[in-house]
Structure formats: structure tokens, C-alpha cells
Amino acid sequence: MKRFFRTFRFLLVALAGLSVSCQSSNLNPTPMDQNDPGLSSTQIAEEENSIMVIATQSQADHYEDLLTASSLSSFTTSTPEALRFIFPTPGLASVSAWRPPLYPTPWVPTPYDHFYFARPIAANEVNWPLANYRYGGVFFADVVHTGIDIPVKTGTPIFAAGPGRVNWAGYGLYRGREDKDDPYGLAVVIRHDFGYKGQTLYTVYGHMSHIDVSRGEAVDTGDMLGLSGATGNVTGPHLHFEVRIGKNNFSRSRNPELWLSPPQGWGILAGRVMDEKANLLQRKEVIIKSKDTGEKYTVKTYGGGAANPDEYYKENLVIGDLPAGNYYIWVPELNTKFIDIIIYAGRVSYFTLYGSLTFNTNLPHTPKPVFQTPVVEPSSSP
Ligand SMILES: [Zn+2]
Numbered sequence: 001m002k003r004f005f006r007t008f009r010f011l012l013v014a015l016a017g018l019s020v021s022c023q024s025s026n027l028n029p030t031p032m033d034q035n036d037p038g039l040s041s042t043q044i045a046e047e048e049n050s051i052m053v054i055a056t057q058s059q060a061d062h063y064e065d066l067l068t069a070s071s072l073s074s075f076t077t078s079t080p081e082a083l084r085f086i087f088p089t090p091g092l093a094s095v096s097a098w099r100p101p102l103y104p105t106p107w108v109p110t111p112y113d114h115f116y117f118a119r120p121i122a123a124n125e126v127n128w129p130l131a132n133y134r135y136g137g138v139f140f141a142d143v144v145h146t147g148i149d150i151p152v153k154t155g156t157p158i159f160a161a162g163p164g165r166v167n168w169a170g171y172g173l174y175r176g177r178e179d180k181d182d183p184y185g186l187a188v189v190i191r192h193d194f195g196y197k198g199q200t201l202y203t204v205y206g207h208m209s210h211i212d213v214s215r216g217e218a219v220d221t222g223d224m225l226g227l228s229g230a231t232g233n234v235t236g237p238h239l240h241f242e243v244r245i246g247k248n249n250f251s252r253s254r255n256p257e258l259w260l261s262p263p264q265g266w267g268i269l270a271g272r273v274m275d276e277k278a279n280l281l282q283r284k285e286v287i288i289k290s291k292d293t294g295e296k297y298t299v300k301t302y303g304g305g306a307a308n309p310d311e312y313y314k315e316n317l318v319i320g321d322l323p324a325g326n327y328y329i330w331v332p333e334l335n336t337k338f339i340d341i342i343i344y345a346g347r348v349s350y351f352t353l354y355g356s357l358t359f360n361t362n363l364p365h366t367p368k369p370v371f372q373t374p375v376v377e378p379s380s381s382p
Pocket residue numbers: 021022145147148149239240241
């Protein structure tokens with residue numbers, strides 16, 4: 001019996017870790033690349049271990065208590081269906097639960113950056129992404145996350161991240177109008193008044209409990225769109241936030257952490273983790289540790305599928321909200337050394353890593369201008 005409870009506790013803790021994320025097995029159904037091998041059993045074990053880390057013992061006890069009040073038989077299988085159970089929001093992941101005020105929007109520290117959006121959650125609430133469910137993360141064997149999840153309780157006001165017009169309001173964003181089973185639940189989409197390099201920008205707000213705006217309505221930054229909730233495929237209340245470019249379709253998403261204005265004095269780290277032949281590596285864990293505070297952050301490289309890189313950085317990893325300072329990073333699976341990196345305030349710090357040895361922090365080459373002044377050959381005749 002004891003053993004049963006121990007096994008059971010493991011399952012619960014794993015579920016607790018998932019409890020505020022999108023239950024996204026239907027949300028982003030784009031299959032992985034044909035040549036993607038999928039998660040091995042070792043990788044799955046690693047996933048579970050990483051999930052274990054974010055739930056404390058007391059939370060595990062709490063979930064165990066909850067469990068006894070609920071149907072045990074519901075948890076005897078690990079089908080995705082079990083994840084439909086709603087659990088309370090677990091504790092935050094192991095990063096500071098505090099942020100300085102944000103830079104004003106649009107925040108454009110270089111010609112290649114585009115922190116155009118304000119955060120959709122007020123500063124007196126958690127308004128940063130759940131660390132273990134970042135953009136490009138893989139929830140289950142073959143599903144890639146096309147947004148970020150902000151862990152807020154049901155009923156938290158959700159604000160427009162920028163000015164624009166409501167392009168969608170209601171159920172059915174993925175499946176079609178008014179489908180109550182839509183994975184995004186009650187959702188709002190804003191088509192923004194500004195674009196990026198000639199392409200339209202959209203922001204998406206999913207799993208809401210209540211919507212205050214209607215289609216076609218003009219909204220400004222900070223206007224209230226409604227309240228957060230747990231509609232659609234979720235395992236607990238949170239806001240799923242996406243940035244889409246060019247077209248209002250989940251396949252056109254970009255990493256919101258490269259579009260949301262950072263806290264003042266804090267920065268963003270983007271990188272390309274590759275093998276020696278410059279092939280991007282998927283689902284590799286990268287650890288970032290502050291030399292100043294000892295605080296440790298973990299991020300995984302994109303899992304492929306529907307995760308799209310930025311056109312300039314061409315990254316396969318982004319972690320925002322890092323206090324400026326000196327850090328070192330390492331990739332355990334590649335047996336890298338501890339690599340020094342500086343996070344600068346209000347900017348993207350960038351690195352490329354080729355296998356375990358070659359590392360640099362140079363920014364990508366500046367893209368060539370599309371039009372070049374034609375060279376006029378000197379004429380031999382007057
Ligand atoms: Zn999500």
C-alpha cells in the first residue's frame with residue numbers, strides 16, 4: 001500500500017507540475033518532422049524529473065490529500081484524459097517572484113529587436129511565463145507549445161498587449177466558431193494597428209473565463225479584454241498568450257519572450273544550440289546560473305514542430321526576465337564547460353554553441369539590405 005502511495009505521489013507531483021499548463025495534445029496538432037525520433041524513455045524520465053523539481057514536498061502532500069477526496073481510479077492510467085482534472089495552482093518555479101517595472105512599449109533596443117507588447121497581466125500579479133512551459137517546449141511526445149503560459153488564478157483581469165482591433169472573441173478559435181470543445185477555450189485575438197516588416201501582428205489570449213470585448217471593437221494597450229480562466233484544454237487556470245505574425249494561425253507563432261517588454265534592468269538570453277555540424281539540437285536542457293546571486297534557471301531548446309525562430313536571431317532557445325549581470329551557462333547533455341556570459345539590461349544577449357567546444361557570443365550577422373545602390377560604371381565617353 002505504501003508503495004502504491006509512493007508511486008501515486010509521483011504521478012500526482014507530475015500532474016501538479018502540469019496543472020497550470022495547456023493540456024495541449026489537441027491544441028497544436030502539427031506533427032513533428034518525419035525524421036524526429038520523438039522522446040526516448042530516458043528523455044521522458046528526464047522530463048518527469050524536471051517536473052518533480054518544481055513541486056515541493058508540502059505541495060505533494062497537499063495533492064495527496066486532494067487525491068483521497070477524489071476518485072483514485074481516475075488516476076490509475078496516465079492517459080491525457082486524467083490531466084483534465086483541475087488542480088490548484090502549484091507554487092512558482094524556482095525563480096524570483098519579483099520583477100522591476102517594465103520598459104515602456106515599444107521597446108526597440110536595436111534595429112533587430114521588437115519588444116512591442118506590454119504584458120497582458122498587471123504588474124501586481126505574476127506576469128511572466130511559467131518557467132517549465134516556455135515557447136517551443138514539448139508537453140507530451142509530439143506536441144510543441146506555441147505560446148507562453150502565465151500562471152494566474154481564475155478571474156484575473158487580462159489586458160490588451162497593444163493597440164488594435166478585436167479579431168476574434170469567443171469559443172472556436174482553433175476548431176471553428178462557437179465550438180465549446182475548442183482547445184483554446186474562450187479566447188480573444190487582437191489584430192494590431194502596427195505590424196512588423198510589412199506583416200500583420202496578432203496576439204492571442206486563451207482559456208479565459210469571461211470576455212468583455214466583441215469582434216471588431218478597437219482596443220488600446222491596457223484595455224481590459226476579460227478575465228482569465230480554465231476553459232479549453234487546460235489542467236488548471238492560466239493565460240495562454242501567443243504572438244502570431246503574418247496570419248492569424250497557430251503555425252505562424254513566434255516566441256512571445258522576444259516581443260514582450262522586459263523588466264527594467266533585466267535582459268533576455270537567446271541562443272542557438274547546435275552540434276558540431278551546425279544542426280540545431282532539439283529539447284536540450286540549458287542551465288543558466290547567476291554568478292552574482294547563485295540563482296539557477298533552466299530552459300530547453302525548442303522541440304521542433306510548430307515552434308518558429310525569429311528571423312534575425314534564428315534561435316532555438318529564449319529565456320526572458322533575467323536580472324542583468326554575470327552568468328555562466330552549460331549544457332549537461334553536451335558535456336560543455338561552464339561558459340561565461342553577460343546579460344545586459346533591456347537587451348538580448350546571444351550565443352551560439354557548436355557541440356561541446358565552440359562557443360561565441362557574437363550577434364548574428366547584420367542582414368544585407370535588400371536594395372543596394374547600383375554601381376555606375378564610369379563612362380568612357382562624355
Ligand atoms: Zn499554453
